[in-house]
Amino acid sequence: xxxxxxxxxxxxxxxxxxxxxxxxxxxxxxxxxxxxxxxxxxxxxxxxxxxxxxxxxxxxxxxxxxxxxxxxxxxxxxxxxxxxxxxxxxxxxxxxxxxxxxxxxxxxxxxxxxxxxxxxxxxxxxxxxxxxxxxxxxxxxxxxxxxxxxxxxxxxxxxxxxxxxxxxxxxxxxxxxxxxxxxxxxxxxxxxxxxxxxxxxxxxxxxxxxxxxxxxxxx
Amino acid sequence: xxxxxxxxxxxxxxxxxxxxxxxxxxxxxxxxxxxxxxxxxxxxxxxxxxxxxxxxxxxxxxxxxxxxxxxxxxxxxxxxxxxxxxxxxxxxxxxxxxxxxxxxxxxxxxxxxxxxxxxxxxxxxxxxxxxxxxxxxxxxxxxxxxxxxxxxxxxxxxxxxxxxxxxxxxxxxxxxxxxxxxxxxxxxxxxxxxxxxxxxxxxxxxxxxxxxxxxxxxxxxxxxxxxxxxxxxxxxxxxxxxxxxxxxxxxxxxxxxxxxxxxxxxxxxxxxxxxxxxxxxxxxxxxxxxxxxxxxxxxxxxxxxxxxxxxxxxxxxxxxxxxxxxxxxxxxxxxxxxxxxxxxxxxxxxxxxxxxxxxxxxxxxxxxxxxxxxxxxxxxxxxxxxxxxxxxxxxxxxxxxxxxxxxxxxxxxxxxxxxxxxxxxxxxxxxxxxxxxxxxxxxxxxxxxxxxxxxxxxxxxxxxxxxxxxxxxx
Numbered sequence: 001x002x003x004x005x006x007x008x009x010x011x012x013x014x015x016x017x018x019x020x021x022x023x024x025x026x027x028x029x030x031x032x033x034x035x036x037x038x039x040x041x042x043x044x045x046x047x048x049x050x051x052x053x054x055x056x057x058x059x060x061x062x063x064x065x066x067x068x069x070x071x072x073x074x075x076x077x078x079x080x081x082x083x084x085x086x087x088x089x090x091x092x093x094x095x096x097x098x099x100x101x102x103x104x105x106x107x108x109x110x111x112x113x114x115x116x117x118x119x120x121x122x123x124x125x126x127x128x129x130x131x132x133x134x135x136x137x138x139x140x141x142x143x144x145x146x147x148x149x150x151x152x153x154x155x156x157x158x159x160x161x162x163x164x165x166x167x168x169x170x171x172x173x174x175x176x177x178x179x180x181x182x183x184x185x186x187x188x189x190x191x192x193x194x195x196x197x198x199x200x201x202x203x204x205x206x207x208x209x210x211x212x213x214x215x216x217x218x219x
Numbered sequence: 220x221x222x223x224x225x226x227x228x229x230x231x232x233x234x235x236x237x238x239x240x241x242x243x244x245x246x247x248x249x250x251x252x253x254x255x256x257x258x259x260x261x262x263x264x265x266x267x268x269x270x271x272x273x274x275x276x277x278x279x280x281x282x283x284x285x286x287x288x289x290x291x292x293x294x295x296x297x298x299x300x301x302x303x304x305x306x307x308x309x310x311x312x313x314x315x316x317x318x319x320x321x322x323x324x325x326x327x328x329x330x331x332x333x334x335x336x337x338x339x340x341x342x343x344x345x346x347x348x349x350x351x352x353x354x355x356x357x358x359x360x361x362x363x364x365x366x367x368x369x370x371x372x373x374x375x376x377x378x379x380x381x382x383x384x385x386x387x388x389x390x391x392x393x394x395x396x397x398x399x400x401x402x403x404x405x406x407x408x409x410x411x412x413x414x415x416x417x418x419x420x421x422x423x424x425x426x427x428x429x430x431x432x433x434x435x436x437x438x439x440x441x442x443x444x445x446x447x448x449x450x451x452x453x454x455x456x457x458x459x460x461x462x463x464x465x466x467x468x469x470x471x472x473x474x475x476x477x478x479x480x481x482x483x484x485x486x487x488x489x490x491x492x493x494x495x496x497x498x499x500x501x502x503x504x505x506x507x508x509x510x511x512x513x514x515x516x517x518x519x520x521x522x523x524x525x526x527x528x529x530x531x532x533x534x535x536x537x538x539x540x541x542x543x544x545x546x547x548x549x550x551x552x553x554x555x556x557x558x559x560x561x562x563x564x565x566x567x568x569x570x571x572x573x574x575x576x577x578x579x580x581x582x583x584x585x586x587x588x589x590x591x592x593x594x595x596x597x598x599x600x601x602x603x604x605x606x607x608x609x610x611x612x613x614x615x616x617x618x619x620x621x622x623x624x625x626x627x628x629x630x631x632x633x634x635x636x637x638x639x640x641x642x643x644x645x646x647x648x649x650x651x652x653x654x655x656x657x658x659x660x661x662x663x664x665x666x667x668x669x670x671x672x673x674x675x676x677x678x679x680x681x682x683x684x685x686x687x688x689x690x691x692x693x
Binding site: 024028115134 | 276282283284348385391487552561564628638
């Protein structure tokens with residue numbers, strides 16, 4: 001049996017493979033049955049809408065051209081596109097999206113990752129990540145302003161002196177204050193990360209939008 | 220059937236020419252080398268980016284993030300797959316004494332596979348990658364790739380099924396690999412993309428990453444070692460019993476390891492423990508295989524000095540043992556807390572992909588090209604340079620990245636600002652560029668040597684090498 005063709009093909013090739021699949025993949029699928037996948041539309045929350053509106057105020061021309069109004073519907077479109085860019089540009093090969101319960105990570109980034117956070121359309125395929133050249137991003141939302149992200153994506157070294165992160169000028173129409181559709185979408189996606197948490201925003205207090213737009217120098 | 224059974228060969232042994240389509244073997248090897256060059260350019264670009272020396276900043280088509288995916292995909296589907304297909308077209312017909320199902324099909328597979336690889340590259344460059352590690356192949360190519368894998372399996376299974384008498388170890392590995400590769404590719408590219416989100420999707424992605432190495436690359440690699448090592452040493456494998464242990468141990472334990480790529484994620488903890496234990500079991504299995512091969516070379520140790528393909532093979536095996544020993548340690552949760560997400564893992568991956576499987580395939584190519592081209596190598600000195608630069612490069616890269624990983628891990632755990640971990644990585648990243656360039660230099664020696672051999676040039680190397688290079692004369 002152990003040296004016969006049928007043994008090798010059926011037992012080695014098929015049965016062992018299926019056994020591993022059942023025990024390692026089907027078991028967690030069954031365990032999380034009662035946590036169905038949420039569609040992107042269900043992921044838009046107040047925190048994210050705040051950032052989305054902020055984008056529309058900061059970059060009014062680009063925003064109205066590409067997304068029109070800062071509505072919930074358009075936010076869904078931006079999120080989906082943003083995730084596509086995050087994958088296509090390989091951001092997930094330099095940034096993880098899960099906080100581990102070890103190595104003081106909860107102190108650095110906030111609450112440890114939990115399964116319900118990942119049962120949604122934007123985490124199919126899941127963006128756990130594989131290497132941290134840059135920091136974990138699963139609690140990035142609200143940590144930085146939209147303008148910071150825009151400048152950072154345009155040229156990371158201009159805000160983070162020695163950053164090895166590549167420049168993404170093709171997400172802009174020529175300058176960091178003109179993010180194009182892809183740029184706006186990616187910023188929206190990054191602001192979504194962690195926006196669902198009770199602890200949000202972990203890093204800074206909210207400054208109401210009107211106050212932010214109130215430029216003291218203009219008075 | 221036991222190893223002792225003497226099987227008589229068919230009275231009229233088929234001629235080699237009727238078995239092996241040599242031209243195709245050479246084509247597969249050349250295609251493999253071309254993709255290897257592409258992959259190295261991608262790796263180099265990312266390595267330069269990390270220390271901000273990338274001279275090509277700002278172009279969408281040359282984005283290091285995209286080329287990082289070209290780097291891994293070109294190695295897996297361009298280099299490894301092509302080189303394996305070449306070697307299989309040599310080994311399977313000669314082992315079964317039967318040609319593949321159809322030569323026309325073989326040529327079709329050759330062309331179809333290059334289409335798959337090139338469109339993968341084009342898709343990734345256009346930003347259409349799929350979000351699954353090692354499965355970045357854009358979703359619209361996946362069905363084509365799967366059809367290609369099916370054709371490969373049919374083409375090679377035909378002679379294997381018809382073969383009479385006891386099956387040699389190599390063929391167990393190959394048969395299983397054809398089934399596994401197909402299943403693994405289908406599982407990894409379709410389920411997490413279309414059906415299974417989140418944590419369970421992550422578990423499947425883990426299975427995919429792991430099975431691709433363990434159930435596609437590893438069985439083909441070991442199958443070829445079981446074939447070429449006894450031929451080159453001119454003696455049978457040491458223990459048939461141990462090869463049984465090795466094969467069935469791999470078949471059972473390897474697929475159970477996948478989740479160890481995502482330890483400390485929200486994947487249920489008991490599944491993570493299971494994967495850790497299965498990984499340590501694989502290490503024990505690997506030890507039996509290594510013992511078997513060192514038992515085989517016992518008494519012929521000199522071959523490592525004067526038989527270059529054997530030296531490639533056994534260097535790869537030593538590095539394989541180191542890789543797997545490392546697996547057994549780094550898979551523990553204690554180690555994971557420190558080294559996960561760091562360059563330690565990158566070092567590990569390079570050691571497996573280059574230090575083991577590329578080494579083996581380079582040994583096979585070094586052995587087969589003189590036979591395919593019907594002339595000795597243009598220069599045996601260049602063959603030596605190829606070996607030594609590759610070995611020096613990969614070993615130093617491995618040590619460098621492993622150390623970098625430890626430093627990064629401690630920098631993160633100590634809650635220093637992120638930039639500190641980037642800054643302290645810099646000397647390691649710079650060293651890594653030079654280690655990589657050493658590897659590239661080795662492959663350039665090989666490419667030049669191959670070109671000169673192909674063109675029929677002769678060098679004025681002293682003829683003394685003839686005795687030590689007996690392996691190189693067809």
